[in-house]
Amino acid sequence: MTKPLFDIVDINDNTYSVIHDGKSYCFVVVKNQDDWQVFNGGISSIVAASGKEKKPRRAGAAGSGSTNGGTIISPMPGRVVKINITAGQNVAIGDAIIVVEAMKMENEFKAPKAGVVKSIAVNVGDSVEGGAVLVMIE
Amino acid sequence: MTKKISKILIANRGEIAVRIARTCREMGIKTVAVFSEVDRKALHVMMADEAYCIGPAPASESYLCVDKILDVAKKSAADAIHPGYGFLSEKSHFSAACEKAGVIFIGPTPSAIAAMGDKITARQIAAKAGVPTIPGTTEPITDFEKLKKTAAEFGYPVLLKATAGGGGKGMRVVTSEKELQSAFEAATREAEKAFGDGRMYLEKYILNPRHVEIQLACDAHGNGLFLLERECSMQRRHQKVIEEAPCFYLQDDVRQKMATAALNLAKEVGYRGVGTIECLVDAKQDFYFLEMNTRLQVEHTVTEMITGLDLVRLQIDIANGDKFKLKQKDISARGHAIECRIYAEDPENNFMPSPGFISAFRAPEGPGIRHDTGTYSGAEVSSFYDPMISKLIAHAETRDGAIQKMRRALTEFTIAGVRHNTQFLQTLLNDDTFCRGDGHTQYLDQHAELTKPSVSKTRTDPHLAELISAVVAHHESRNQKPVTTVAPNTNSVSNWLRHGMREGLR
Numbered sequence: 202m203t204k205p206l207f208d209i210v211d212i213n214d215n216t217y218s219v220i221h222d223g224k225s226y227c228f229v230v231v232k233n234q235d236d237w238q239v240f241n242g243g244i245s246s247i248v249a250a251s252g253k254e255k256k257p258r259r260a261g262a263a264g265s266g267s268t269n270g271g272t273i274i275s276p277m278p279g280r281v282v283k284i285n286i287t288a289g290q291n292v293a294i295g296d297a298i299i300v301v302e303a304m305k306m307e308n309e310f311k312a313p314k315a316g317v318v319k320s321i322a323v324n325v326g327d328s329v330e331g332g333a334v335l336v337m338i339e
Numbered sequence: 340m341t342k343k344i345s346k347i348l349i350a351n352r353g354e355i356a357v358r359i360a361r362t363c364r365e366m367g368i369k370t371v372a373v374f375s376e377v378d379r380k381a382l383h384v385m386m387a388d389e390a391y392c393i394g395p396a397p398a399s400e401s402y403l404c405v406d407k408i409l410d411v412a413k414k415s416a417a418d419a420i421h422p423g424y425g426f427l428s429e430k431s432h433f434s435a436a437c438e439k440a441g442v443i444f445i446g447p448t449p450s451a452i453a454a455m456g457d458k459i460t461a462r463q464i465a466a467k468a469g470v471p472t473i474p475g476t477t478e479p480i481t482d483f484e485k486l487k488k489t490a491a492e493f494g495y496p497v498l499l500k501a502t503a504g505g506g507g508k509g510m511r512v513v514t515s516e517k518e519l520q521s522a523f524e525a526a527t528r529e530a531e532k533a534f535g536d537g538r539m540y541l542e543k544y545i546l547n548p549r550h551v552e553i554q555l556a557c558d559a560h561g562n563g564l565f566l567l568e569r570e571c572s573m574q575r576r577h578q579k580v581i582e583e584a585p586c587f588y589l590q591d592d593v594r595q596k597m598a599t600a601a602l603n604l605a606k607e608v609g610y611r612g613v614g615t616i617e618c619l620v621d622a623k624q625d626f627y628f629l630e631m632n633t634r635l636q637v638e639h640t641v642t643e644m645i646t647g648l649d650l651v652r653l654q655i656d657i658a659n660g661d662k663f664k665l666k667q668k669d670i671s672a673r674g675h676a677i678e679c680r681i682y683a684e685d686p687e688n689n690f691m692p693s694p695g696f697i698s699a700f701r702a703p704e705g706p707g708i709r710h711d712t713g714t715y716s717g718a719e720v721s722s723f724y725d726p727m728i729s730k731l732i733a734h735a736e737t738r739d740g741a742i743q744k745m746r747r748a749l750t751e752f753t754i755a756g757v758r759h760n761t762q763f764l765q766t767l768l769n770d771d772t773f774c775r776g777d778g779h780t781q782y783l784d785q786h787a788e789l790t791k792p793s794v795s796k797t798r799t800d801p802h803l804a805e806l807i808s809a810v811v812a813h814h815e816s817r818n819q820k821p822v823t824t825v826a827p828n829t830n831s832v833s834n835w836l837r838h839g840m841r842e843g844l845r
Binding site for chain 2: 207209211215217219221222224226228229230231232233237238239240241242243244245246248250276277278303304306308309310311331
């Protein structure tokens with residue numbers, strides 16, 4: 202049995218027009234950390250570099266507040282206003298960990314995974330820069 | 340005859356600076372941009388006639404520096420400054436400093452800004468102008484009988500608020516008189532424990548309030564115009580997400596009452612320029628003054644769509660000392676407009692800001708679509724400022740038509756490199772409550788499940804997963820270095836694919 206072949210036409214560096222069974226699709230493919238992000242009709246999905254589609258990632262995806270598994274990073278400069286945990290404490294995924302105030306809004310960071318609080322890099326009242334590590338959970 | 344404004348310094352950045360520059364260009368007015376070090380490549384810089392760096396990234400060291408901005412005004416010989424929204428737009432000392440420096444401030448007088456900027460004086464002026472305010476005590480109540488009497492005057496439900504509380508903390512709703520005593524005692528104990536101060540105020544509680552705001556324009560000759568209203572109830576933690584004009588459920592007589600009250604208030608404070616009076620409206624369409632914003636608002640766009648007016652042009656005309664040629668009877672709503680604010684934020688992660696570089700950007704176009712943005716493909720969404728990417732506006736003959744247009748436009752919007760709220764907005768545009776117009780200011784906060792991506796039609800396409808895999812594989816092969824020296828394929832379809840398709844057709 203031959204593999205299905207698709208009519209894929211390059212529009213530009215990252216845009217493709219596909220016609221399959223008469224149906225027309227437009228895909229935009231961009232890098233998203235180590236994977237690909239594919240856009241179609243205003244909806245995107247993350248595809249592993251091997252080519253298999255998987256569910257869109259939450260924690261660890263570009264731009265979110267928690268990356269690298271258990272490290273909570275502030276994406277923007279701000280001020281630490283509340284720390285809900287202590288070093289050595291057990292946390293569950295989704296627990297409220299730390300609050301950074303930026304742009305007059307309070308941004309609450311939740312635990313990206315269950316584990317133990319390894320270290321807290323800041324104190325309440327500290328100013329932080331964009332990209333600053335706040336808390337590490339392992 | 341006084342000289343007309345010929346050069347405007349835009350004391351702002353991002354989409355609003357671009358938007359102001361556009362009207363200036365249409366009016367033949369030269370523009371001066373100011374930018375911080377991280378905004379050197381910003382769109383507003385490229386669109387202006389002149390541009391000057393005013394300091395490092397933090398707003399406090401750049402966009403909020405009155406002295407630096409006035410220095411640039413002097414250096415560039417700008418005759419006027421447009422403050423945009425946010426930053427210095429509602430700082431009376433900036434308006435005063437401009438006056439002192441001999442530069443026209445495109446906005447109200449320092450005293451009007453100061454009066455409306457103070458919550459207490461604003462309420463007093465509103466009351467004086469006959470604008471209803473939310474009934475509330477001006478002093479804490481300790482005597483229970485007095486509390487009972489006041490609550491009865493206000494009408495239930497009422498809200499007990501701790502004096503020392505704030506930001507939504509220390510509040511308790513009481514729905515009837517029989518609950519009042521126990522609620523008062525419990526709330527007092529809680530407040531004492533939490534804040535060390537058990538004193539309570541009483542306010543009328545508006546259940547499921549709607550946010551309706553009145554757009555005004557006032558010239559320097561005492562003429563005021565009501566430029567219709569906007570509906571902005573779709574808010575998340577007091578931040579507007581979707582705004583509309585007009586407010587389709589507002590009864591005509593209520594609209595007239597609100598307009599009259601608003602114009603009275605503007606007159607009372609000697610207002611000049613464009614301004615917005617924000618109100619809460621309850622289920623009976625009684626309205627209550629919240630605050631007045633003495634500047635151009637983010638959502639002025641929907642008012643422009645339905646009235647056909649250019650509010651920035653109006654601001655400049657007012658600043659030039661022109662008398663309105665427009666009459667109130669000339670102003671009416673044509674169709675319905677909806678605005679969605681597109682932010683670089685992650686709805687699935689508490690709407691955390693998602694700054695970064697935009698790697699792909701294609702905005703919607705076509706009939707009835709307006710797109711106001713300050714960014715472009717390859718630009719940075721800075722972590723130092725509000726992460727707004729764009730404002731997307733749809734205008735149609737009816738509200739349903741505008742909703743359909745907005746849904747269509749959102750499917751055309753491709754943004755990569757940062758997280759953004761377009762899918763969240765699409766969910767809202769398909770939400771029954773929103774579509775019926777039954778939303779209120781607490782709705783989004785009460786329905787966190789709306790942040791979860793909803794299953795869309797495309798996702799039920801059985802071939803989609805396969806196609807996505809094939810496209811990714813194709814994309815990867817294009818981006819790999821060639822391993823053999825083969826003549827470059829100048830056709831858009833690869834030889835392998837073409838061969839395969841031919842074979843498949845046999």
